[in-house]
Structures are given as structure tokens and as C-alpha cells.
Amino acid sequence: MLRAEEPVVTVTSAAVGIERTGIEQVLLDGGLRSVFQPIVDLDSGAVVAYEALVRGPQGPLHRPDDLFAAARAAGCLAELDQACRAAAFAGAVEHAVVAPLTLFVNVEPEVLDSAPLSRLLALAEGAPGGLRVVVEITERALAARPAELLRTVARIREIGWGVALDDVGADAMSLAFMPLLRPDVVKLDLRLVQGRPGAAVAQIMNAVNAYAQSSGAVVLAEGIEDEGHLRTARALGAQLGQGWFFGRPAAPPPPAAVTGELVLAAAAPVVDHGLTSPFAALPPGTVLRRSAKPLLIEVSKQLEREARRLGDTCVVASTFQEARHFTPATRSRYRDLADGVGFVAAVGEGLPESPLPGVRGATLAAGDPVRGEWDVVVLSPHFAAALLARDLGDEGPDREREFEYALTYDRDVVVAAMHSLLSRVAPRVAPREAAPVAAAAAVASSGPAPGAVVRRGAGPGADLDLHRLLPRALAATTSGVAIADMTRPDAPLVYVNAAFERLSGRSASEVLGRNCRLLQGPDTDPAVVNEIRSAIAAGREWRGVLVNHRGPRRVPWWNEIHLAPVFDETGRLVQYVGVQHDVTDRVRAQQEAERERARSRSYLHRIEELAHTDALTGLANRRGVERFVEAELLRARETGEAVALLFCDLDGFKAVNDRFGHAAGDELLGVVAQRLRRSVRESDLVARLGGDEFVVALTGLDPASAQRDAARVARALADAVIAPVPLSAGVGSVGASVGVGVQPAHGATFAELVRHADRDMYRIKRGA
Incomplete structure (x- = not known):
């Protein structure tokens, strides 16, 4: 079978000459022929298409895998690929596989991008009745050569042929790229039809059916060999079927009782997004916002978290302007992305082809419009989002540089942005040294190749060749x-x-x-x-x-x-x-030990939790907040962010205690704790040090505005506390004095920040 992923085999140096002569002779003699397997409409039973499968002359080059192995070894893969399609077209004309029937042909993506299509197009148009062609792309080419594959699909569309994505479900990568390639036909891998249902099958079924409903694509099930396979194919949502149940490959093709026409949805207009940039994919009239880097960093991280949640059916592509922006912190995040996401790409001036294991890269020329953008694009079967930003050219501090941007969930825009970035990703070059x-x-x-050097020892047993040992x-x-x-x-x-x-x-x-x-x-x-x-x-x-x-x-x-x-x-x-x-x-021993450790951890975790939690309010206690702040201070030193500590002392609490009693005082402290908690972000921490003293830790602050931000939060806390508190014994009312300590201006440790915030609190209390 002629498929895009048809194989390479190890060919020895001595054998290359022999095989080269053989494959060249096949190409010169026109010794290729096609056999045809029917594709059936499952509702009507009519044959609507045939897939052309290549065969060589009888002998060592009869099978397609042997043909392609020899062609790769001889350096004539493009010629073989071209000859296979020519043989398919000639055979289709000879056996009347013409309109309204459709002809499915396979393609070798690594050569089609440069192969001349004009002669084949002329063959297709010159056939009696005309040839209707669908070209099959295999999923194995997706991650290896995304740029070439996208160009290949664009060229197929330009000449009016359809596109089929083959072997969908054999790897989650096909689901990730399906919205990007927008195939007219989705061919389900035979294992989905012949295997047992499970979570993976359900995931594939959901993704394929969602795509088919939104695009009008036709679903084709391969490998149907009996009635059971046919029922499974229908259950999976297939409209077309292929397999021995309907007929084996033959030339001429097996006779069909009824023939029909395969109607494909109208293809979207061909747009070369590689000539534009992701930001340019935004439609006219898009409302743009302005922001400095800190907000865009957080939005980017959120999109990355979404991608990790989506897993191996997701594609992520990002821009970094220059390689220096691919910082150690970014590398750490993208290492995690590569471990859990189907495909990850990063482009920027000076970035190598592989910035990290599992991350595909590409450098950008200084004049490339993407060079001036900040883009993070996330695409999967059920999710599409993109942060598309353009540098405004500020010359101030790097963290204060401003961008104009849009955050879009429009799938068409996201697909165009992803297309633009992946069109710049170079083919992966495999390492040449085996483990x-x-x-x-x-x-x-x-065994060794003929003529290969075999090392021998110098002592006893030196006559043993390595390939015998x-x-x-x-x-x-x-x-x-x-x-x-x-x-x-x-x-x-x-x-x-x-x-x-x-x-x-x-x-x-x-x-x-x-x-x-x-x-x-x-x-x-x-x-x-x-x-x-x-x-x-x-x-x-x-x-x-x-x-x-x-x-x-x-x-x-x-x-x-x-x-x-x-x-x-x-x-x-x-x-x-x-x-x-x-x-x-x-x-099994490890599992039993882990179960025992889990039981112990659960008990110890509860003890640890109690040791770091204030029993009255449920907030962290002094030990809990100290551990939290020290960890955040360490992280802030690595990321360049700032941490602030707010010391909050209640004003008038003793009067409430004296008037209503200690039970009412405890009740008031619980209400105050909740008000403080609701006044800050989820990422911040509120703790009770004891008595009527509270501490609030603010994290991830911009150093340039940290003191202003902390002062603003301090005022918000004081306003939240001052409102009257309904109690069981009456209505209590307290105020709050809130002091501020900011790292690094006021200290670099928890103790230093607490001391400064405490002194600031007393200054405010005395001023009050």
C-alpha cells in the first residue's frame, strides 16, 4: 500500500547498488501498477470511491514497503512517489474509476512539497469524464514536518483535490492537528473498528464527531472485515466503509452492484498564513487592549495550564521575539508542556530547532513580522484560544514594555494563527547515532553489512566475529x-x-x-x-x-x-x-509500601495541618504563614517578582470582649477572618498570629508597583473590617490598623518583613 509513512529499512552499503539498479529499472520500465479497493456508502451500500494501492513487478520489489525502502536507499523517493500517482491515475482511467466515482491516492509528504503536480493535474483533467481525487495524508508526517505538510495541503487544495487524514486514532497527534489541516475525509484507524471500546476510543470518537459536525467532513472507517466491524463503524459515526467485507484490492476493481457519488463539503478558501503573522490574523475591527508584560505573562501561563489540562490532543505554539526571552523559568514551564502536550513549538530570533527535548523551534529573521509579536496559541479538538500581542516599541525597563493585544477564542482566528507559526517550523532532523x-x-x-569492519580481540577467542557473538x-x-x-x-x-x-x-x-x-x-x-x-x-x-x-x-x-x-x-x-x-x-512490594506510607502520610498530614492552622478561624497560624512566606520569597528571588506582608491589628476589640464576653469576641474574630480572606486574591495568604493580630501575605507583585499595590490592599482590608458585625449577643464594631512591609525594600526574610510591618502598624495606630 502506498502511504505517506511507508517505510525505510536498513539497507547495507553493498546492497544499495543492487537495489538502486532494481528500483531504477522499475521506474524506467513503468513496472508499477495499481490495484483498487472499494469505498462504500454505509447507508446505501453503493460504491462511491476506490483507493489506489501500488504494486511493483513480481519479485523482491512487489510489496510497497520494499519499493519505498529501495527508493529511499537509491535517493529516488520523489520519482517513485510521482510514478505511483501516475500509475494510479492511468489505472483509474483504464478501469473507469472516473467521475462520479472518486479516486483516493496516498502521498509522500516529504516529497510532494517540491514535486511537480502539473503533469498529474493534466492527467486527471484529461481522463474521460474526469478524475475526482482525494489525497490521503498520514498522521506520522504531522509532528515531523508540520511546515511542509501545511504547504502540501495548501497545494492540494489549490488544484481542486480533496484531502483525507489517514489512520486517525493510531496516535493522539492526529486529533491535535485535525482542526488545523481541516481534512474533507477523516479515516478512522482499523484498530478502532476491530478493537474493544475504551476511554481512548471514546476520546477519538468525540473529537472526530465534533470536527465532522462543525466542518461537514465525511468519516470513513477502515478495516471492516465482518458484520461486527460494520456495526462498530456505524456506532462510531462512520458514513463510509472500507475493508475486505466490501472487497479486496484488485485490478480491475471488484464489480459493484450499485455505484454512487461521494459529495464533499465545500473546502475553505486557500489562505497562505505563512506569509502573514498571528497578529495579522485578527479580523478588521478587533478591539485591542494595551498592557505591560506582567499581565501578558500571567495570561500566557493560564493558556499553558489549559494546554496541560487538554493533554496529548493539544497543539501549542508560542513566539518569544528573541532567544533571551526564553528564560530559565520559561524553559521549566515548557519542559512540563512538552511532557504532557501533543505538540509544542517555540519560535524567536536565535532560537534553535530544538530549544528543549520535545519542543520544536525555529529562528526568525529580523525582518519577519512575527519578530515583533508575543503570541501564545492553543488548539485542540474542543478548545481554541490565542493571546496575540504586538510590541509597541517602548524603550524603558523590560518589564514595563507595553503591547497591544487581543485574547481570542474564535476558532478560525486561532487556526490561522497556529497555521502561521507552524509554517515557520523547520523539519525535525533525527540524530544519527543510535544508542x-x-x-x-x-x-x-x-549481522554486519557486507564489507563492514568487524573488530576482533587480541587474546583468546579473538577469532569470534562480533556478529556471531x-x-x-x-x-x-x-x-x-x-x-x-x-x-x-x-x-x-x-x-x-x-x-x-x-x-x-x-x-x-x-x-x-x-x-x-x-x-x-x-x-x-x-x-x-x-x-x-x-x-x-x-x-x-x-x-x-x-x-x-x-x-x-x-x-x-x-x-x-x-x-x-x-x-x-x-x-x-x-x-x-x-x-x-x-x-x-x-x-507489588512498592505498592504495599506506598499504601502503608499513604496511611502514615494521611495521619501525619493531619497533624501537620493542625500544627500550621489556627483552630479558631481556620486560617494559617504563625508557623503556617512563616513557611509560606519564606517559600514565596525564594520563588520571588528566582522570578524577579516581589512579596508584601501586611500586619493587621484590630482597634476596639477589647471593648467588644468586655461588653459581650469572650465567646462573642471569638465569634467576631471568625467574621473578621472571613472578611480579610474575601478581600485578597486566592493566591494570597491570610493568617492569624494570635489574639486580634492578623497577617496577610501578597505574592507575585511587580517590584515597580509593589508598595503602591500593598498600600491599596491595606486600605481595602481596613475598610472591610470596619463594618458592624452582627453577633449572637448584639452588634460589635471594630476598626483595623494595617502596616506594610515589602520585599526587598523592607527586608528579605519573614522576620524582617513582620518587624517592619509591625512598626508601620503602630505608626498608623498612633497617628489615628
């Missing part, structure tokens, strides 16, 4: 070793050792040629599986523990896994090696 264990395992599984070592080790071929569809296992067979409870014949997910089951944590998928998509190592299931009885066991990528000489990912250990006993 040592992965390289060794790869050699063990395939490693298979024996892997067979003897107690660690399970498995190798997956990343160049073939669904990454099948191509090697397992004896220890892996023992651990999995399955023989090599049962697992070879199948994806390792066959070991997973209902107890396997989907979050861990998503972590693994994200690491593989990024070509990274992964270490962790997850539940697998052993043998035909599916007995759960805890598998500690180290996954390591193997890259070929061009830097392309070709294999993943997994080393595995059964750590069930260790995990």
Missing part, C-alpha cells in the same frame, strides 16, 4: 529483547530472544510480524502507552514500567522497559529495540 544497546541489538538481528549473548541473557521494524506499517516485531518468549508467554512464531501492543490489555495504563507513542514519534529513548499480559490466559505482569531508537546512516529512524524485565514482585 549503544540499540545498535548492538540491531547488529545482532541482522552478539546473537549468542542475546539468546543467553535473562533480559527480554525485542526489535520492531519502524519502516513497515504498524511497526511489527522482527526479532525476539528466548527470554522475551518466557516473559511474554508467547513463542516467537506468535509475535513476529505483529505489533507489540498484543501484550497490552485492559490493565495497561493508557497514559503510559501515550508516553511511549510520544517518545517514538519524537525518536527518543524511553524508560518506564507498564502492565503487560502473559500468555493465552492474559495474566498481568509488570514489565520494566527500555526502548532505544536505531537510525540509519541518513538519520532516519529504522528500528526500536526494547529490553524488558519482569519487576512484578518489586512493583
